[in-house]
Amino acid sequence: MRTRRRVVTSGPGASAKRRPTVRRFKSAIVPATHRAPAFPTNAAGNRATPAPDRTPGHATATSTAGSPDREIDLAVDLGRGLRLENPILVASGTFGYGIEYGDVVDIQRLGAICCKGTTLRPRVGNPTPRVTETPGGMLNSIGLQNPGVDAVIEKYAGTWSGWRVPVIVNVAGESIADYVEVARRLDGVPGVAGIELNISCPNVGKGGIQFAIDAEAAGAVTAAVRRATDLPLLVKVSPNVADVRPIARAIADAGADALTAINTLSGIAVAADRQKPLLGNIYGGLSGPAVKPVALRIVYEVSQVVDIPVVAIGGVTELADVLDYLAVGAVAVQVGTAIFADPTLPARLVDDLAAECRRRGLEDYRSLIGTALSKRAGAPSAKGVEYRP
């Protein structure tokens, strides 16, 4: 399938071959003793930058349970070797291309960065106003403004390849052919650690929402992209459906490595003069704390019907939200809208999660996962054990 390599750089990372993807099972949490030898490079093919202190046995050798600065294992594997240092990601559309927050945020402490939605051709996006605050949340209708996949690769991939934090490129399109072509161009590009398929943007007429509301279409686009690339593949599901479970199942069956749940909820706001809808595009996507109960419900539902890792997103503003999402079966969370108010929040959540594990005397956070799921369904907290490669 891969006949084209769009970007060939001669950096140190270019020659490093990506680990062949021959996993028999989908993985979730990687046991500490199995990780380090298995993943000498990150998924983007970069020779791992100064390896963080995660050699096997390190955590147990240097510390005892209860000591205040004990190293907690927060690593998570989202499949195909997309191994994150910790389960706190920043959500697509809220963090640009990872460079915008500059010195204010130490991005290398994040689990991963999901970049702005990227399409095959450049898009100018929707008319303004594009954002507005709503009670406990915000509406946005950016309309997938982006310079197109080739420009994204040219402008940012070189920078990303020098980072320790993996960058997952969020991909949107109007047709299966679009998605496939973008995935093909991203495949093998140093600095691109994975793809998050945005099949659920509510803000553009042909933004792919049609792929998110129909199980067959969702499976088809996932399968097509799966054939086009070896990159780790996340697929982001929409809450704007009656029942998300058949869609999630179709996506998992089509070969996605992980699910992201959820995209924004479709909504509108009215202008102050009450003469028209406020947003230039009329419709926008609701995000922020207001959507958390909906997102929790959907994570709760999908994590019980798929065997691939679920990455939760929706209104995370504090550690309690992270713990809630883990409890309903997510293995990682994305922080989005809250970054606008507090850019330092994601990095702080990493510390808070480690502190919580320490407080509870845990070596890692695996036992926090799936605790609120009905026991009959089988606790996904065991996923990391059951599916150990």
Place this chain on the structure above:
Amino acid sequence: MRLAGAELLESREILPGQWLQTFRAPELVAGARAGQFVHVRTGDYSGLVLRRPFSFNTIDPVGGNLTIHFRTIGRGTEWFTRLRPGDRVDMLGPLGRPFEVDPRTRHVLLIAGGLGMAGVRALADEAIRDGRQVTLLFGGASARDVYPSSLLPDEVEYVVATDDGAVGHHGFVTELVPEYEAWADQAFACGPLPMLRALAGLAASRGRRLGVASLGRKRGAGRPIPAGSPQARRKAFLQVSMEQNMGCAVGACLGCVVMDTKGAPQRVCREGPVFASDELAWEGGW
């Protein structure tokens, strides 16, 4: 760009529903210039999820103070009015690109519409400090909206227009501009979009009507000036400070764009808020 705490020193209602607040924030004031802004977090974390952008209304680098000027238009701005001296807020700044005054400019024309005063107020201080003559044209709806002259430096010539004629010229502030545009070397404006659009039209036809040379024509003749660069603004007769609903204010979310003449969206928070008027598409856009 820095993230820092700011302590409220003084808060007062200078006009009905309009507030002037002084904060002490030395880290943010250092290096800040007129036209830039701060993005301020409200303390109501549960309901108000976005920060609020405010122009630097005045900048006092010696004392480490800044002021912001706003109208209460919703829950966020009302939250700010309940702050008391000694309270601290979290500010991100300085953000955006500042006004650029050509070194040869002697006569500075400022045009403010309503709350647009907050956008150009700091430039009056900067221009006077640099020994320039400043005329400030202000337009408001009625007498209750007219910015108090006592809050302006003595050196500023202050000319007021009101829609109902209660104070000063009876009509729009844009009607005052022709009297001054021959005198002015450069003009800087902030206010409602229709006002800025009218001014951009006047600026575009100014050379033809007055037969004046535009600034910078002799210097670097023939060398292209990159759009959006400080030079492009410095050589423009009119610079405008734009307003849009804002999300992140650092260029990540692409919420606050305006269209330029080439059909490319420009971020108000990053490429702006100050643009040369001839860089922007004033009609339509999308």
